[in-house]
Amino acid sequence: QRNHQCMRRNTISFRKKCWGMKLKEDMNPLLLQVFRSVVWVYSVITFLPWYLLSGAGANLDRARRVKARSVSGRPAGPYRATNHEDGSQQKLVSSLHPGVDTLDKVMEHGAARFPERNCLGTREVLSEEDELQPNGKVFKKVILGEYQWMSYEETYQAAVCFGSGLAALGQRPQCNIAIFCETRAEWMIAAQACFIYNFPLVTLYSTLGGAAIAHGLNETEITHIITSKDLLHSRLKDILLEVPRLQHIIVVDSKPTSWPGFPRGIMVHNMDAVQELVAVARRRPVPSDIAVIMYTSGSTGIPKGVMISHSNIIAGVTGMAERIPDLDETDTYIGYLPLAHVLELSAEMVCISHGCCIGYSSPQTLADQSTKIKKGSKGDTSVLKPTLMAAVPEIMDRIYKNVMTKVEEMSSVQRTLFVLAYNYKMEQITKGYKTPLCDSLVFRKVRSLLGGHMRVLLSGGAPLSAATQRFMNICLCCPVGQGYGLTETCGAGTISEMWDYSTGRVGAPLICSEITLKDWEEGGYYSTDKPHPRGEIVIGGPNVTMGYYKNEVKNREDFFVDSNGQRWFCTGDIGEFHPDGCLKIIDRKKDLVKLQAGEYVSLGKVEAMLKNCPFVDNICAYANSDQSYVIGFVVPNQKQLMALAEQRGLRGSWEEICNNPDMERDVLHIITEAALSAKLERFEIPRKIRLSAEPWTPETGLVTDAFKLKRKELKSHYQEDIERMYGGK
Structure with a gap:
């Protein structure tokens, strides 16, 4: 019973860490007040000269400005980027340097x-x-x-x-x-x-x-x-x-x-x-x-x-x-x-x-702690000290979880100082302000994970969770530009502007493309929806590719040319435009499953909500239309799961721990708590799970090189477990 209570306390602590906008401050109230007073005095003394010299007001204005507008005036679009200077509609641009066209x-x-x-x-x-x-x-x-x-x-x-x-x-x-x-x-x-x-x-x-x-x-x-x-x-x-x-x-x-x-x-x-x-x-x-x-x-x-x-x-x-x-x-x-x-x-x-x-570089040699780097020697970022980097969410999720685990292991005073600095900086950057003292004293070690000189980090390939994006913005001391694009659009669709610190969105259309929203009746998404127009994302512009090689059937399904001769690509992703012209990805047509009772479940949404739970390294939600509930396959975090097993007095190999029914029940309980905190509906929460001792890497064939789930391969791989969890065996 005591072990279970301990596990539950850890779960709640981790859940607050994962899902809360702020981290919990756990410290002697007097010491806490002293720290806050020092921060307040520092802010008062430095604010006016810093504000006048830094241009923070201009950055905040840029973050708040309307970044794209509908060309037609209709909520469906098409939406194009607006000019930084006067807010006028941009013409689509197709060349970077004069005469450089190949x-x-x-x-x-x-x-x-x-x-x-x-x-x-x-x-x-x-x-x-x-x-x-x-x-x-x-x-x-x-x-x-x-x-x-x-x-x-x-x-x-x-x-x-x-x-x-x-x-x-x-x-x-x-x-x-x-x-x-x-x-x-x-x-x-x-x-x-x-x-x-x-x-x-x-x-x-x-x-x-x-x-x-x-x-x-x-x-x-x-x-x-x-x-x-x-x-x-x-x-x-x-x-x-x-x-x-x-x-x-x-x-x-x-x-x-x-x-x-x-x-x-x-x-x-x-x-x-x-x-x-x-x-x-x-x-x-x-x-x-x-x-x-x-x-x-x-x-x-x-x-x-x-x-x-x-x-x-x-x-x-x-x-x-x-x-x-x-x-x-x-x-x-x-x-x-x-x-x-x-x-x-x-x-x-x-x-x-x-x-x-x-x-x-390579994922195995990227940082000092990477798997192929000998202990005591330098990873590639430490030697190169890059200023620019593109990353897929999988890489950033790992950094986020590793750092937060280390924070959890700190002493009470150290942890609270980190959390106070984190919360203080989060408040400041949303106002357009910088925090050089926090960056230098608190976040320098985290920033050094990527060489210490990073100034722009581009995220693409898959959705980046709001928690991870917020963490990277704060602890790496550089903006994270989350983008959206596909191979069929040369990866170019949208990228959030570097002074826009909002999370969960992918920014406004790039100057080479425009986006319209197409109603999807089956999913219940319409451009007339309130408060935001919603629909399937359709991208047009000179970056839209020539189509699929020797595949006219798919070309007719996914591409079309409008009356002006411009090519368009139907992405299959569902998005909504916010009043400032930024796009948010909210669903995917192929990820939507209708349960037996008629409820629609977005598998991608469920996975995105649960992936930041510290016990989850990766997760695939699955549902059959002839069943009434969702199930899940989970690659657990080895460090967290082994610690939980030790609390319960369980011994065995990694495979034996993952196959233990008690561990499955405990992790399911933790995931359910996290899902409720993330405000998932009851029917969206996995009712049964299977823990996988085998990590999903591109080499296993279960995820792509960008670490997107290969649902068909995962279904085949876990077919026996699917039948068992749905009562077939």
Whole structure:
């Protein structure tokens, strides 16, 4: 009984931490009053000179201004961004620099303006060793050196030589070539080579399964593929016989090696050797030429190839760049997301267009605490000290939960000082004020997790919870611009402005796009809804892509051209526009399930509400239309669950703890409490759950590279559990 009460107290403490706007202040009242008095005196003394010098009033005005308006005056839209200066309606913009209308010209522009500046950086591996973990598993740990840089001129020349070498190997203009490789400098050099020589680049996620890889290569009739040594041996080699047209494999690793055991008719080359082949004249692309055929991550089935023209990407990059204040050649960007993802490719093209440095990383080496970094050595952010970063919510959720767990473990005085500073800063930033003293004394260590110099953090790929966004704004001391876009729109739809500290919204339309709301009768969403117009989000503009490769049925379903010749894409996402012109994503058509009694459940909404619970690392809500309740699959937080098991006197391996029915009941109780605090309806709350000892990573095939749930694969994976939880077994 005592253990259960202890568990309940911990649950309530965590719930307040997760769901409350403010954190609880637990401290001696006298000491608390002294601290508040010091803060008040400091604020009074510094306010007037700081306010006059900082321009806080202007920032607050910008945050409150109307950022988009309906062109037609109707609540359905279309909505376009407004001008910063006078609030007038923006015309859609499709080009960043005069005359730079294709991607090869972006690289040329960068090399001409910033020839000696650092362009692409990579850390050398100094040593590797195997490290035995407490659970018996062996992890490979690395010690990495400083970043080694290629200048803009060197990068451009390397791309020209590689493109010429590919042409010498028989690659022809406007014939597809594939890249299947991890995020690294060679990926970008290869991409620039393809842009320069007008080879449409087929991108495939490095975590796709064999069947999906073969499908993409065969559908696009690939004869040449660019890959890495690791992926060649671990993923490609087994499917080569399923790709009959393939003739040339180019391996980006620099060390020459022999390639025995490949099927007859396939030649394997090193990137360096290809760059040294005889020079071949280039044929420039035009804006309407296909630059990339980007295969989606396959969250809803077989990956689809999205045809993206040079002009599409240029327009998307233009829209994104406009939302990053003071972007210039002094910025440093850290690249670690898959370059086969439109968010990462677009972000890096934004950087190249402005002469920024791009240092490459990976999720396993990103920070000092990352899984592949040897204890005591430096992660990539500590060495690079980036100012710009794109992130998916999964990464930010991990940072948020880790820091909040450490706060929970602090002494009462330390914890309350942190919470007081957190609450104080939250109040200040909503007024447009800065808090240099709090940033320096309290949040410096948290900020150092990403190198200590971060000034803009872009979030995309999936919805970012309000709690995590608020935490990142406060503790990392930099604005988080939450964006919304899809592969079909070059990742460009909306991005929140950097001085807008509201949470749970994705900002106003970018200057390259406009958005209209389409009524969805089945879901009950209409543009005439009060207080906010709601409906399916439909994006139009020069960033809307050319459609799906060899898939006219889906093209007719999802794309259309209006009477003015503008392309539009129907996203399937449901949104609402607020009075200031900012968009909020509230639902997804494919995530809506009607229960047996007629209630509609948005699975995505349930997951978003529960994912910030400290006991939940990941969750998938599931419902059958012939059943009356929701169930869930939960990847629990190992540290929290093992601590809870110890409180209950339970012993065993991680798998045994997760399979224990008592633990399932306890976690279900915690999740139910969290759901009620988040004001979910009773019918939306999972009634039964299954704890999964196995984390969901792209390698398992249960989530995409952006960590979106693959519902079809998850359903197949947990089919027996579904039948059990619904009473079948």
